[in-house]
Amino acid sequence: MKRKRDLRKQEILQAALDVFGRTDFQRACISEIARKAKISEGTIYFYFKNKEDLFFSIPAQKIEEFCEGLEFHLQGIQDAPGKLTKMIWFYLYFFKTNPVYARILMLEMSVSKRFSKSITFDRIPVFTDRILEIVREGQEKGFFRKDLDGCLVRDILLSFLEYRVTRWLLNEESYELLENYGEIFDFIQETQRPCRQGIFSFEGLGIPSTVSSFKPPQ
Amino acid sequence: MKRKRDLRKQEILQAALDVFGRTDFQRACISEIARKAKISEGTIYFYFKNKEDLFFSIPAQKIEEFCEGLEFHLQGIQDAPGKLTKMIWFYLYFFKTNPVYARILMLEMSVSKRFSKSITFDRIPVFTDRILEIVREGQEKGFFRKDLDGCLVRDILLSFLEYRVTRWLLNEESYELLENYGEIFDFIQETQRPCRQGIFSFEGLGIPSTVSSFKPPQ
Amino acid sequence: MKRKRDLRKQEILQAALDVFGRTDFQRACISEIARKAKISEGTIYFYFKNKEDLFFSIPAQKIEEFCEGLEFHLQGIQDAPGKLTKMIWFYLYFFKTNPVYARILMLEMSVSKRFSKSITFDRIPVFTDRILEIVREGQEKGFFRKDLDGCLVRDILLSFLEYRVTRWLLNEESYELLENYGEIFDFIQETQRPCRQGIFSFEGLGIPSTVSSFKPPQ
Amino acid sequence: MKRKRDLRKQEILQAALDVFGRTDFQRACISEIARKAKISEGTIYFYFKNKEDLFFSIPAQKIEEFCEGLEFHLQGIQDAPGKLTKMIWFYLYFFKTNPVYARILMLEMSVSKRFSKSITFDRIPVFTDRILEIVREGQEKGFFRKDLDGCLVRDILLSFLEYRVTRWLLNEESYELLENYGEIFDFIQETQRPCRQGIFSFEGLGIPSTVSSFKPPQ
DNA sequence: TATGAATGAGCGTTCATTCAT
DNA sequence: AATGAATGAACGCTCATTCAT
Numbered sequence: 042m043k044r045k046r047d048l049r050k051q052e053i054l055q056a057a058l059d060v061f062g063r064t065d066f067q068r069a070c071i072s073e074i075a076r077k078a079k080i081s082e083g084t085i086y087f088y089f090k091n092k093e094d095l096f097f098s099i100p101a102q103k104i105e106e107f108c109e110g111l112e113f114h115l116q117g118i119q120d121a122p123g124k125l126t127k128m129i130w131f132y133l134y135f136f137k138t139n140p141v142y143a144r145i146l147m148l149e150m151s152v153s154k155r156f157s158k159s160i161t162f163d164r165i166p167v168f169t170d171r172i173l174e175i176v177r178e179g180q181e182k183g184f185f186r187k188d189l190d191g192c193l194v195r196d197i198l199l200s201f202l203e204y205r206v207t208r209w210l211l212n213e214e215s216y217e218l219l220e221n222y223g224e225i226f227d228f229i230q231e232t233q234r235p236c237r238q239g240i241f242s243f244e245g246l247g248i249p250s251t252v253s254s255f256k257p258p259q
Numbered sequence: 260m261k262r263k264r265d266l267r268k269q270e271i272l273q274a275a276l277d278v279f280g281r282t283d284f285q286r287a288c289i290s291e292i293a294r295k296a297k298i299s300e301g302t303i304y305f306y307f308k309n310k311e312d313l314f315f316s317i318p319a320q321k322i323e324e325f326c327e328g329l330e331f332h333l334q335g336i337q338d339a340p341g342k343l344t345k346m347i348w349f350y351l352y353f354f355k356t357n358p359v360y361a362r363i364l365m366l367e368m369s370v371s372k373r374f375s376k377s378i379t380f381d382r383i384p385v386f387t388d389r390i391l392e393i394v395r396e397g398q399e400k401g402f403f404r405k406d407l408d409g410c411l412v413r414d415i416l417l418s419f420l421e422y423r424v425t426r427w428l429l430n431e432e433s434y435e436l437l438e439n440y441g442e443i444f445d446f447i448q449e450t451q452r453p454c455r456q457g458i459f460s461f462e463g464l465g466i467p468s469t470v471s472s473f474k475p476p477q
Numbered sequence: 478m479k480r481k482r483d484l485r486k487q488e489i490l491q492a493a494l495d496v497f498g499r500t501d502f503q504r505a506c507i508s509e510i511a512r513k514a515k516i517s518e519g520t521i522y523f524y525f526k527n528k529e530d531l532f533f534s535i536p537a538q539k540i541e542e543f544c545e546g547l548e549f550h551l552q553g554i555q556d557a558p559g560k561l562t563k564m565i566w567f568y569l570y571f572f573k574t575n576p577v578y579a580r581i582l583m584l585e586m587s588v589s590k591r592f593s594k595s596i597t598f599d600r601i602p603v604f605t606d607r608i609l610e611i612v613r614e615g616q617e618k619g620f621f622r623k624d625l626d627g628c629l630v631r632d633i634l635l636s637f638l639e640y641r642v643t644r645w646l647l648n649e650e651s652y653e654l655l656e657n658y659g660e661i662f663d664f665i666q667e668t669q670r671p672c673r674q675g676i677f678s679f680e681g682l683g684i685p686s687t688v689s690s691f692k693p694p695q
Numbered sequence: 696m697k698r699k700r701d702l703r704k705q706e707i708l709q710a711a712l713d714v715f716g717r718t719d720f721q722r723a724c725i726s727e728i729a730r731k732a733k734i735s736e737g738t739i740y741f742y743f744k745n746k747e748d749l750f751f752s753i754p755a756q757k758i759e760e761f762c763e764g765l766e767f768h769l770q771g772i773q774d775a776p777g778k779l780t781k782m783i784w785f786y787l788y789f790f791k792t793n794p795v796y797a798r799i800l801m802l803e804m805s806v807s808k809r810f811s812k813s814i815t816f817d818r819i820p821v822f823t824d825r826i827l828e829i830v831r832e833g834q835e836k837g838f839f840r841k842d843l844d845g846c847l848v849r850d851i852l853l854s855f856l857e858y859r860v861t862r863w864l865l866n867e868e869s870y871e872l873l874e875n876y877g878e879i880f881d882f883i884q885e886t887q888r889p890c891r892q893g894i895f896s897f898e899g900l901g902i903p904s905t906v907s908s909f910k911p912p913q
Numbered sequence: 914t915a916t917g918a919a920t921g922a923g924c925g926t927t928c929a930t931t932c933a934t
Numbered sequence: 935a936a937t938g939a940a941t942g943a944a945c946g947c948t949c950a951t952t953c954a955t
Contacts, residue, residue, distance in 0.1 A: 046939090067285050071925060081941050083927080092925065148370045157429045189445055197446065200422030201415055211375045227407055228415065228446040289950060299916045301952080310950060482918085503721050507946060517920050522947065584806045593865045625881055633882065636858030637851055647811045663843055664851065664882040703935095725929060735937045737931080746929060920952080924945105931941080 050088050053078045054102060057095050062141030066096055066149055097159045100150065103142050107135055108168075121179030122226075128172065129202065129222055136206045137218045147207050169195060176229070185229045194229055201225060268306050271296045272320060275313050280359030284314055284367055315377045318368065321360050325353055326386075339397030340444075346390065347420065347440055354424045355436045365425050387413060394447070403447045412447055419443060486524050489514045490538060493531050498577030502532055502585055533595045536586065539578050543571055544604075557615030558662075564608065565638065565658050572642045573654045583643050605631060612665070621665040630665055637661060704742050707732045708756060711749050716795030720750055720803055751813045754804065757796050761789055762822075775833030776880075782826065783856065783876055790860045791872045801861050823849060830883070839883040848883055855879060 056077035061069045071092060075082040089095040114131050118124050136143040150156045173195045179185040185194075202225070209218045274295035279287045289310060293300040307313040332349050336342050354361040368374045391413045397403040403412075420443070427436045492513035497505045507528060511518040525531040550567050554560050572579040586592045609631045615621040621630075638661070645654045710731035715723045725746060729736045743749040768785050772778050790797040804810045827849045833839040839848075856879070863872045 049939090070923085082925085083942060084940055086926065086928095087939065148372075152366045152370050152425070152429075154366075154429055154431075186446075190442065193442055193445065196422070197415060197419050200418045204414070204418030204421070207370070211370075211372055213372075224408065224411055227411065228404075288948085300950085301916055302914080304951070305914070485918090506944085518946085519921060519948080520919055522949095523918065528946065584808075588802045588806050588861070588865075590802075590865055590867075622882075626878065629878055629881065632858070633851060633855055636854045640850070640854030640857070643806070647806075647808055649808075660844065660847055663847065724927085736929085737938065738936055740930070741935070916953105916955080918952105918954095920949100923948090926946105927944090928941100931939105932937105933939095934937080 046088075049080075049084075051102070053080070053085060053088055053095070054099055058099055058141060058145070061096060061099065061145055061149075066092075093155065096145075097150070097156055097161045099142070099145060101161055103139065103146075110135060111168075111171075121175050121182060121184050122230075124175045125172075125179065125226055126223060128175070129198070129225055130219070132202050133205065133218050133222050136209075140210070140214055143206055144210055147203065147210055151203065169199065172198060179229070186231055189229060197228070198226065264306075267298075269320070271298070271303060271306055271313070272317055276317055276359060276363070279314060279317065279363055279367075284310075311373065315368070315374055315379045317360070317363060318379055321357065321364075328353060329386075329389075339393050339400060339402050340448075342393045343390075343397065343444055344441065346393070347416070347443055348437070350420050351423065351436050351440050354427075358428070358432055361424055362428055365421065365428055369421065387417065390416060397447070404449055407447060415446070416444065482524075485516075485520075487538070489516070489521060489524055489531070490535055494535055494577060494581070497532060497535065497581055497585075502528075529591065532581075533586070533592055533597045535578070535581060537597055539575065539582075546571060547604075547607075557611050557618060557620050558666075560611045561608075561615065561662055562659060564611070565634070565661055566655070568638050569641065569654050569658050572645075576646070576650055579642055580646055583639065583646055587639065605635065608634060615665070622667055625665060633664070634662065700742075703734075705756070707734070707739060707742055707749070708753055712753055712795060712799070715750060715753065715799055715803075720746075747809065750799075751804070751810055751815045753796070753799060754815055757793065757800075764789060765822075765825075775829050775836060775838050776884075778829045779826075779833065779880055780877065782829070783852070783879055784873070786856050787859065787872050787876050790863075794864070794868055797860055798864055801857065801864055805857065823853065826852060833883070840885055843883060851882070852880065 053074070056074045059077055060074045063069070071082055071085060074095075075085055078085075085095065089098060111128065111131050114127055115124060118127055136147075156162055173191050176185065176194045176198075177191045180187050180191065206218065209216070271292065274292045277295055278292045281287070289300055289303060292313075293303055296303075303313065307316065329346065329349050332345055333342060336345055354365075374380055391409050394403065394412045394416075395409045398405050398409065424436065427434070489510070492510045495513055496510045499505070507518055507521060510531075511521055514521075521531065525534060547564065547567050550563055551560060554563055572583075592598055609627050612621065612630045612634075613627045616623050616627065641654065645652070707728065710728045713731055714728045717723070725736055725739060728749075729739055732739075739749065743752065765782065765785050768781055769778060772781055790801075810816055827845050830839065830848045830852075831845045834841050834845065859872070863870070
């Protein structure tokens with residue numbers, strides 16, 4: 042009967058995703074999740090330790106989905122640049138098609154000390170390593186600049202991807218997340234001429250680019 | 260007596276910074292801020308519309324501080340690479356020396372839809388533009404790669420800086436934020452040989468690199 | 478306005494006595510106390526830290542009442558036996574006329590580790606010392622046996638008084654608490670003949686005498 | 696298979712003693728008792744009507760233990776003073792060596808109206824009668840004062856014993872319960888000279904002597 | 914301007930008990 | 935005999951905000 046237990050757990054997690062997705066952690070309430078899952082409130086506490094435990098358990102299922110989807114899309118691609126492009130595309134595509142989860146992950150979990158210490162966080166597999174692997178492969182095969190440290194490249198890519206998804210969410214998903222995703226790894230390629238000046242920019246979209254964007258006093 | 264009013268407002272904001280800095284927005288409470296500021300709770304509502312208004316008013320004073328500090332440090336530096344290095348250094352240095360504000364800005368405001376729509380957010384001067392200006396100057400003078408779009412470069416720099424500060428905060432400020440800050444703009448420079456492979460990396464510090472770090476299923 | 482504050486506190490305590498008196502601590506609920514006191518629930522928390530604090534604050538007012546009443550009744554009595562008799566009478570009389578408070582004190586507080594560590598408990602003045610004083614006075618003047626330790630006598634008296642009140646409460650206050658109160662200090666008097674065999678006993682009342690009353694196995 | 700049923704019942708009662716002994720009735724929970732007894736929660740309800748029934752069933756086994764132990768220790772003692780001393784010693788010794796049970800009996804059951812009406816309570820054998828028997832025997836043989844009513848003496852002894860155990864428990868069992876137990880029946884003996892003034896007293900131990908200890912206002 | 918008492922809605926969590934299997 | 939998933943009522947406590955003074 043392990044099966045049944047897992048099934049019930051999934052039902053609760055699905056209801057939780059719905060409810061947590063609509064508002065923030067604090068405002069979401071257990072009673073609504075229970076109602077959505079068609080069970081009593083007490084039952085939730087049979088499957089999860091508390092509200093936070095339930096919240097932090099949401100990513101687990103989504104991570105699997107992400108990884109399966111990623112490997113599916115990488116099939117058959119041979120060259121490193123192709124793989125990296127695909128990864129970037131899939132990353133953005135995944136969050137575009139899972140905006141509710143994106144909101145939870147990017148605007149709540151990614152910023153939570155408690156999540157960064159939770160079991161779920163530790164169990165998050167290293168998507169990172171996959172990127173690093175491909176970056177190094179690309180460097181060895183002569184596709185990418187060899188003078189940039191692989192880990193630095195990986196971190197730049199990840200931070201920029203997170204940044205783009207976060208901006209998109211804060212702007213009510215009002216524009217196309219997948220626009221211009223190709224330019225993202227221009228910087229790891231050998232210098233090309235002529236440059237693609239002006240192609241990639243948020244400015245044309247009227248989006249304030251970052252929290253850190255201060256205007257100096259005149 | 261406009262003077263006195265502003266003074267009192269600053270006192271409240273200082274108390275608010277203390278209190279909001281210690282825990283998150285929800286948990287912080289007005290009564291404690293009032294106690295810290297040595298006024299009654301009711302008085303706070305004379306100076307600020309509500310709790311959120313008070314919260315979102317905190318950055319304003321800090322932004323001025325940041326900008327003044329930045330301009331001060333940029334004095335006398337002529338070349339674009341020098342300026343950019345200084346900016347990166349100062350950005351990290353500022354948050355290192357203002358960790359409480361860093362927490363509020365990076366882990367709460369930067370992720371809040373309501374803040375991104377608030378008056379305070381709009382009044383944030385474009386630090387961004389300063390970076391873009393220097394990047395373009397560097398490209399024109401031949402210091403930086405010309406084939407990368409200036410806005411892209413700016414956004415990569417900003418996202419990576421935010422990323423580093425955020426990681427540092429989530430890891431309880433347990434390591435040196437200013438370590439290896441120079442490598443950050445390697446990527447905008449022309450390819451160099453020999454490469455500085457391995458110098459910059461979070462890995463050596465045992466820091467989980469990002470929320471998005473998934474391990475692919477084997 | 479200190480006056481008003483104290484007044485309000487007393488109102489809440491009165492309502493609390495009513496409600497806590499009816500059932501036990503766990504079952505009593507704040508909402509009912511608030512209703513009784515005609516205030517909102519939140520207000521209770523303005524005057525008391527929490528439910529337990531409110532509960533443990535009840536004795537304070539009653540203790541004053543007790544002490545004032547005691548001193549009032551002791552007025553004009555000169556001899557130690559007369560004083561002691563009066564004290565015993567007043568003790569029983571007080572709880573007879575304050576059965577609700579008696580229940581709270583004897584069946585809940587007197588058995589609570591947390592109460593025995595609470596501030597209220599520490600502030601309970603030493604009624605004990607008054608007894609000891611009178612016992613010693615009676616010994617010196619030759620009214621009471623000199624060979625019994627004063628503290629022992631005091632503790633025997635106190636434990637027996639508590640015992641009688643407790644029994645009375647557990648038996649639904651179904652008999653007269655003040656019956657035979659005089660015999661209680663027979664034991665401190667010099668041996669008298671003829672003895673008053675059989676006068677004082679719970680047995681005639683059909684009251685199980687104590688928790689510790691075991692029947693030996695036949 | 697009546698045998699097996701009783702065995703299982705005993706296992707549950709043992710687990711219940713462990714759990715109820717650690718905290719109070721309200722806080723103790725069935726699930727923990729089930730875990731301790733290595734059975735499921737539902738099974739407990741096969742053996743006991745409900746939580747309270749289980750709780751009130753605990754003394755039965757302990758009472759037998761007590762009575763057997765008492766009779767064992769009384770063997771061979773001829774004189775009434777010797778028997779009474781032994782009883783007092785054993786009473787204190789028993790609770791000293793069964794502190795968990797002591798807590799349940801003295802701080803919870805002895806104060807519960809529902810227990811004083813429960814079947815278990817009625818089945819408690821009259822330890823009382825044994826004391827009364829010995830007291831009267833001592834009086835007839837001329838060992839004890841004849842002018843004190845036997846029932847009064849019995850009740851004084853019982854209340855004082857309960858009192859000492861209760862104080863000891865409330866003080867976290869931090870001192871020696873068996874200290875000075877001999878003085879307890881000084882009062883039933885004929886007046887002796889010289890007196891043993893000061894030998895028995897709680898004061899030297901720094902123990903607050905009773906809940907009822909009020910200090911009179913000066 | 915400033916106070917601070919009062920509000921009152923809102924929600925997470927517990928756990929004894931049941932009952933289908 | 936035994937299980938253990940499911941129930942669901944019940945309640946203490948918080949705290950931003952208001953408003954009479």
